[in-house]
Amino acid sequence: MKKVVIIGTGYVGLVSGTCFAELGNDVTCVDIDEQKVVQMQNGKVPIYEPGLEELFARNIAGRRLHFTTQLADAMEEAEVIFLALPTPSGDDGSADLSYVLGVADELGPLLKRYAVVVDKSTVPVGTAEQVSVRIAKNAAVAFDVVSNPEFLREGVAIRDFMEPDRIVIGTSSKKARKVMGELYSPITNEGHPIFFMNERSAELTKYAANSFLAAKITFINQVANLCERVGADVESVRLGVGSDERIGNRFLHPGIGYGGSCFPKDVLALIHTAHEHGYDFDLLKTVIDRNRSQQRVLVDKILKYYGNDVSGKTFALWGLAFKPDTDDIRESPALAMIQALTEAGAAIRAYDPEAMENVRARLGGNAKVVLVKDEFAALQHADALLIATEWNQFSAVSLAGVKERLKKPVIFDGRNIFSLKAMQAAGFYYESIGRPIVEPQVVV
Ligand code: NAD
Numbered sequence: 001m002k003k004v005v006i007i008g009t010g011y012v013g014l015v016s017g018t019c020f021a022e023l024g025n026d027v028t029c030v031d032i033d034e035q036k037v038v039q040m041q042n043g044k045v046p047i048y049e050p051g052l053e054e055l056f057a058r059n060i061a062g063r064r065l066h067f068t069t070q071l072a073d074a075m076e077e078a079e080v081i082f083l084a085l086p087t088p089s090g091d092d093g094s095a096d097l098s099y100v101l102g103v104a105d106e107l108g109p110l111l112k113r114y115a116v117v118v119d120k121s122t123v124p125v126g127t128a129e130q131v132s133v134r135i136a137k138n139a140a141v142a143f144d145v146v147s148n149p150e151f152l153r154e155g156v157a158i159r160d161f162m163e164p165d166r167i168v169i170g171t172s173s174k175k176a177r178k179v180m181g182e183l184y185s186p187i188t189n190e191g192h193p194i195f196f197m198n199e200r201s202a203e204l205t206k207y208a209a210n211s212f213l214a215a216k217i218t219f220i221n222q223v224a225n226l227c228e229r230v231g232a233d234v235e236s237v238r239l240g241v242g243s244d245e246r247i248g249n250r251f252l253h254p255g256i257g258y259g260g261s262c263f264p265k266d267v268l269a270l271i272h273t274a275h276e277h278g279y280d281f282d283l284l285k286t287v288i289d290r291n292r293s294q295q296r297v298l299v300d301k302i303l304k305y306y307g308n309d310v311s312g313k314t315f316a317l318w319g320l321a322f323k324p325d326t327d328d329i330r331e332s333p334a335l336a337m338i339q340a341l342t343e344a345g346a347a348i349r350a351y352d353p354e355a356m357e358n359v360r361a362r363l364g365g366n367a368k369v370v371l372v373k374d375e376f377a378a379l380q381h382a383d384a385l386l387i388a389t390e391w392n393q394f395s396a397v398s399l400a401g402v403k404e405r406l407k408k409p410v411i412f413d414g415r416n417i418f419s420l421k422a423m424q425a426a427g428f429y430y431e432s433i434g435r436p437i438v439e440p441q442v443v444v
Contacts, residue, residue, distance in 0.1 A: 001025055002183055005078045007071065007103055009036065011047055011261075011328065012120060012150050013084030015157040018052060021059035022162075023186045028066045028074040040067040048327035048354040051158045071103075075110040080183055082118045083131070084150075093268040094276075095124050104131045108138025115141075116176045118148045122206050122266055124273050128170065128199035144176035147199045149206030154260070155325030162187065167194040170202025207273070210266040211284055216251045217258045218287045221294045224254035224434025234434025235416065254433045256388065256414035257294035259322035259331040264288075295333045298386065298414040299340045301431050305410075311345030316382035316406070318375055319389025319415070320352035320359045327354040329362065333414070334388035342368040351378040353391055379405035390415035399426040409440065 002025050006017035009029040021027040031037050036046045043060060045053050059065040068074050075081070085099040100121055107117060117135060119128055132145040147170030152160035167187065169180045177196055181188070188194045197205070223241075224234040234254050242249035258264070267284050274281035306313060322332035329335060332355075338348055348369045352359065356371055363369050372378050375397060379385060385406060387394060395417040403409045403426060411423070413432040423430035423438040430438035 002179075003077050003079045004028070004183075005030060005074045005081045007031075007074075007081065007083050008085040008099070008121070009040065009046075009067070010084065010086070011049065011154055011157065011326075012152065013082070014040075014045070014047060014056075015049060015052065015152060015161055016082060016084060016120060016150065018055050018059060018065060019158065019161045020183070021062070021064040022055055024064070025183070026064055027059075028068060028078075030068055030071050030074045032069060034069055037067050037069050049154065049157050050325055055158065071106060072110055075107075075112070077113070078111075078115055080116050080118060080179060081107065082120045082148075084120045087121045087123055087265070087269075089265040089268050092272065094272040095122070095265070095269040097123065097127060097130070100127065101130060101134055104134035105138070108135045109140075111135070111139050111141050111143055113141055114175070115143050116179045117143055117145045118180075119145065119203075120148055120150050122149060122210075122262065122269075123147070123203060124207070124269055125200050125203045127203060144171060144173040145199075146171040146173075146176050146180060147202035148180065149202060151206070151209065154328055155323060163190070164192050167192065168202050168205050169194060169196050170199040170205075171196065172198055207266055207270040210263055211270050211287070213251050214258055214263040214267050214291070215283065215287045217253075217255075217263075218290050218294070220252045220254050221257065221297075221433075222290060225294075225297070227434040228436075231436070232434075233420075233436065237434075254416065255294075255390075256298050256333045256337070256433065257291045259295075259333050261328060261330040264291075264331045295336045296340065297433065298388075298412055298431075299337055302341070302384070302386070302412050303344065305412075305431070309345075310341060313345075313383045314347045314349060314381055315341060316375075316378035316385045317348050317350040318352075318378060318385065318387045318394050319391060320350055321355040321389050324389055324391045325354075327352075327358055329355050329358045332388075335359075335362070337386070337388055337414075338363070338366070338369060342366060349378045349380070349382055351375050352389065353393060376401065376405060381407065383407050384410035384412060387411070387413040387415055387417055390417050399428070403427065 004020050004025045004027045006013045006029045009031040017027045017029045039046050045056050087095040090096040128145045128147045167184050171177050227234040238252050242252045271281050271284050320334045349372050351372050409428045411428050411430045416432045427440045
């Protein structure tokens with residue numbers, strides 16, 4: 001059992017903190033957001049993440065999970081201190097390290113005994129050294145700074161944390177290596193690999209992994225666009241390609257582009273790091289560029305269908321989160337779609353199972369967007385249905401119910417959630433990504 005402090009209790013910090021408590025450690029989560037901390041102290045999980053609520057409640061009841069806004073209180077007897085702070089894109093595309101380095105400045109005087117400070121935030125190459133220098137300025141005791149990037153995915157974060165494909169630890173200190181090895185031993189004892197490397201390699205590993213996945217998604221999106229032009233079906237092509245073990249099926253789903261809090265900023269930051277070291281990572285520049293145009297693909301299909309005039313049209317929009325099973329709307333393609341269509345004069349009736357509050361806070365002022373209580377309410381008075389996020393509940397919906405409520409049976413699907421056969425059988429006009437258009441059969 002170790003005394004663990006988690007600084008920053010967002011998606012990564014709260015999941016990591018709760019899971020470390022579940023593994024038997026005594027965990028204190030620190031956040032500057034008072035409202036969030038009060039909420040957690042009252043037993044409420046401030047984010048939506050499947051399975052988190054149960055684990056959270058169990059560990060609070062077991063007195064292994066605590067919350068505070070006071071860093072100094074949390075630091076008493078701290079052995080391992082995780083920085084799970086935001087690292088958003090700065091104006092030039094570099095990762096903004098002000099949160100991480102700001103906390104590093106505070107940590108020095110609060111260290112009372114040897115401790116391991118862990119960068120869990122996604123941070124550029126060289127950050128562990130910078131954090132170390134900033135802590136050392138005010139520290140009276142020995143410490144180590146370790147890079148331990150997080151690979152969890154929102155929506156399956158608990159499983160990703162407890163059963164990871166790998167754990168990456170960047171450290172050149174034997175002492176820190178031992179501490180981190182012990183901390184993760186309940187997971188590694190179950191056969192999940194842990195890779196020790198130097199700090200810089202660990203930092204780069206995270207960026208390289210996210211950039212590769214962003215490129216993989218972008219690749220299949222471009223294949224999908226080509227499929228439309230040559231009369232192929234990307235769902236078949238994807239299976240044929242992805243079943244090659246060297247390629248793999250995951251992250252090979254065509255759609256309206258990647259979003260979220262990680263891929264967009266991490267790809268940018270890696271380009272920036274490369275540039276700083278005199279290297280032009282031009283492949284990734286193209287990935288960003290193509291992803292941006294992919295976010296427009298469905299809007300362009302819609303405009304074409306309506307002869308470039310959607311003024312006065314109302315669209316039902318299903319899905320606002322950047323992917324299913326999360327309430328996270330950061331860089332969500334759905335938001336780009338809302339902006340483009342409302343600017344073109346359309347009205348939107350939008351629904352998402354979990355992201356409504358976040359969207360309300362973001363779009364409060366847009367009178368052309370109505371947030372409705374469920375997927376069926378979105379369809380009322382709508383000229384067509386648009387799908388931006390592939391929540392399971394959408395694909396399981398009654399198609400007859402959809403058809404009955406829409407003014408016309410027209411669907412534009414940015415996530416390919418329905419089969420062409422089902423659309424044909426139900427009598428919809430259906431456009432998706434990388435597949436032939438389904439036209440309702442005319443009975444003569
Ligand atoms: P987040 O924005 O959800 O959470 C960050 C938290 O830090 C917020 O609660 C904020 O109030 C708090 N905070 C800010 N300044 C603070 C301070 N001075 N002291 C204490 N708390 C403070 O961020 P996130 O999505 O959890 O991401 C955190 C890091 O992890 C980022 O670097 C991100 O790139 C990386 N990451 C995220 C994911 C993901 O899926 N979200 C996955 C892997 C890695």
